[in-house]
Amino acid sequence: MKPPIFDYQAPVTIADAVRLLAGDADAVVLAGGQTLLPAMNFRAANPTLLVDIQHVAGLRGIAVGDDGVVVKAMVRHRELELDAAVLRVNPLVAEVMQHVAHIPIRTRGTVVGSLCHGDPSAEMPLLLVLLGGSVIAQGPAGQREIAAEDFFQSFLTTARRQDEIVVEARFPPLPPGAGWAFDEVTRRHGDYAIVGVGCVLALDDDGRVTGVRLAACGIADRPVRLKAAEALLNGTALGVSDLDAAVAASLPAVTQPDEMHVSASYRRRALGTLIRRMVAKAAQRARTGTMQ
Missing domain, CATH: 3.30.465.10 (Uridine Diphospho-n-acetylenolpyruvylglucosamine Reductase; domain 3)
Structure with missing residues (x-):
């Protein structure tokens, strides 16, 4: 398929790039183009002007x-x-x-x-x-x-x-001594996540949680912090009941409806499994200081 007709500009300053965008309500920024250009080919995007920023000074590094x-x-x-x-x-x-x-x-x-x-x-x-x-x-x-x-x-x-x-x-950097973990469920490696979960977690000398951040993708209309689960895990020794409570508190965050390839029920099960695994993995890294 071919994209709709569009104009193209390649400014070399950020001021010129902003001016071009401001001058056309249907102008869009072109950077890597790995999402935009396929969308244009499928006529899912129809910009009148592409403002290519690859030559703009100061946008690399x-x-x-x-x-x-x-x-x-x-x-x-x-x-x-x-x-x-x-x-x-x-x-x-x-x-x-x-x-x-x-x-x-x-x-x-x-x-x-x-x-x-x-x-x-x-x-x-x-x-x-x-x-x-x-x-x-x-x-x-x-x-x-x-x-x-x-x-x-x-x-x-x-x-x-x-x-x-x-x-x-x-x-931001990871907090000193914190463990971390990320994994996702996909139909194939490289696909967008059906559910993805990331965790950053710190422990005290007794193995109790002194700080934790949990976030998920694929479960709502945006990436979400799982703040209810974080609150329940803070101060705990990450026992089975602690993780069960954190998972239960996170399930209402799944608001994506059933679709062709996956149901909301499946997303909830996957979310719970990933929360348990990522918290455990982050805690192990926090305890050992390993990067593996």
Whole structure:
């Protein structure tokens, strides 16, 4: 199939890119194009203007510091996945990245592009929510920072305005000594998640939880923090009854209806299984300090 007719511009400054977006209500940003171009070929997207940002100065590079990882708008998934400095600061990033599509797509697709697409079954939005990250959007009025839990609003809908460009995403580091884990259920490896769960967890010397973050994708119209489960797990020694209570408190978060390939009941069962497994895996890593 072929895309509809569109105009194309390739600005070299962020100011020009924003100006082009502001001048056409049906203009869209083109970065990696791994989602946008197929959507155009299927006529699911019909922009009048593509604003290609690959030549815009200042939109490349990964910065790693004490406050986490800053990923610029044109950083490809594969760049982030293979960055040794990122692995040292936050090995959860690489663990999640291995589940994103396939290597050819990760080589072209951009991290920020995935966040802006806002698919509720995608891994990168979940990661940003799980870590409590944020994005920086730039538009005609300047820059603003948007927290991850405010950025993802509904199915394929984010808080980015049409005339804004998300110029970077900020992924906080793991807390010192914390364990982490991520896994998902898919029809095939590389598909979007039916259900995905991530966990970051810290323990005291007695093995009790001093802090935990849980998030899931594929279960609602956006990635969600499982805050009720977090509250029930904090302060516990992660006994069977503690995990049972956390799972039970999380099941109402499944709001995706039955569909052709999977029922809501199956999603609830998968969510419960993944919560148990990811909490156990994160706790084991917290106890041993291992990266495996």
